[in-house]
Amino acid sequence: MVQSLDESLSNFSDRLSELIKSKKDIQIITHIDCDGITSGSIITKSLIRAGAKVTAKTAKEMSHEVIRQMRSDGRDFYIITDLGGGFAGQLDEALGHNWFVLDHHEIPPEEHDNPRVINAWKYGIDGGSEICAGGMAYLAAKSIDRNNSDLAQIAVVSALGDRQDVGEKKSFNGKNAEIAEEAKSAGHLQVDMDLLLVGRETRPLVDSLAFTSQPFIEGLTWNRDACISLLTSAGIGLKDGGRWRTPSDLTDDEKRQLIEAITKYASSQNASQIMEELIGYTYTFPSEERRSFLRDAREFSTMLNSCGRIGRAGVGIAICMGDRNRMLQEGENILVEYRKMIRDYMNILSNERWRISGSANCIMVNGEGIIPETMTGTISSLLAGSPKNAGKIVILRTNGEENTIKFSSRKSIGCKSHVNLSVLMKTGAAKFNGIGGGHDGAAGAKITKDKLDGFLDFIEDSVNGSQNQNNIK
Ligand code: C5P
Secondary structure: OOOOHHHHHHHHHHHHHHHHHOOOEEEEEEEOOHHHHHHHHHHHHHHHHOOOEEEEEEEOOOOHHHHHHHHHHOOOEEEEEOOOOOOHHHHHHHHOOOEEEEEOOOOOHHHHHOOOEEEHHHHOOOOOOOOOHHHHHHHHHHHHOHHHHHHHHHHHHHHHHOOOOOOHHHOOOHHHHHHHHHHHHOOOOEEEEEEOOOOOOOOOHHHHHHOOOOOOOOOOOOOHHHHHHHHHHOOOOOEEOOEEOOHHHOOHHHHHHHHHHHHHHOOOOOHHHHHHHHEEEEEEOOOOOOOOOOOEHHHHHHHHHHHHHOOOHHHHHHHHOOOOOHHHHHHHHHHHHHHHHHHHHHHHHHHOHHHEEEOOOEEEEEOOOOOOHHHHHHHHHHHHHOHHHOOOEEEEEEEEOOOEEEEEEEEOOOOOOOOOHHHHHHHHHHHOOOEEEEOOOEEEEEEEHHHHHHHHHHHHHHHHOHHHOHHHO
């Protein structure tokens, strides 16, 4: 019988306190993205506080190989965060009952009965919009000790990193809203209505405006020169002495001036829609220093994503667990490097047009030979944010390890397709001996190279003939 969330959490904390008392070795295995880094950190930190012998490790995805390694590592117990959906049977076989999964990805119905799977969906919580792995790990950490409620702010970062700020004006829904409220009432989080410009605390105003691509403002987005003239003609100073001003330096009057200038600039576009998207809730950690990339929770999440994407997830974990010394500088360097990589890949994709083919419902992008596997999610999300691709499904592919091809799919803004990308990637990959999964609007898959043509045909048929494909809805 399916347990309630409270029963599962109490089972979790009972088992963990036994393991801690008997000094068992515990390993956390977590995903490399922001949600993986935050969930892994939350649970690791709560276990360290409780006196556990614990180590943390990251994985790009769950696979037979990762499970084989866990088995041969021979730890006493494993906690898998933000990974593991669909693998419960194999985990039981390899590790007996010595594991828990804390996750929010959709899982097959048969996993609902497994008491070691602590997944949002089985408790009737929408894991796509109401809680992510960071939130699940936070609930688990609090079940170990109520004092772990100070980790709520890291769970807020995870929800933003997984783009779960899907309520009105970028607010949170469900459990995420409860967690943010806990952080707020403890004085760890400030929530304001403000301009949603990227790099609020750290990026010079011009870059911040130019690199904000949601909303995409034709002529302004990705055009620094146009941004300089707009800001200057709006009477907004770009510098304060020798220092570039950032969006967090703007006074209320300057914000009004900027809104007016953008509205005027975008008058021939859908200005009210643009403003609707440009103003919303911001999430600030007042205890982090001003102009630090950790002060704005969205920037914090971008930094964590960049750590994972360029193979430095350990730096992100150290920062989430409280390191504010050497790792902070490392995090900053990683952000700079990550942004440069994104610019380079986007330039290549726009120059090498042969890489992109499309139909009315979908664009297929070939990133083979240029985009590293770990960056596919970032690039497919950016492509899905571009107005050129509005309404479509974006499917990006690149080379993975050992003769594999990695796919990353996204529904772009305004996409009305009934195809559930999680089901599409999962069933498609399974048909060609690969692995796939994710969410309705964002999912990934991996297959071996020899299956590429067949998999591409399957995707095209499914996406273009979706009305008849009830099995992938
Ligand atoms: O890799 P990508 O960023 O495109 O993945 C989108 C979403 O799908 C992520 O939440 C990821 O964890 C999930 N996913 C999955 N199983 C896979 C690949 C991706 O659950 N095999």
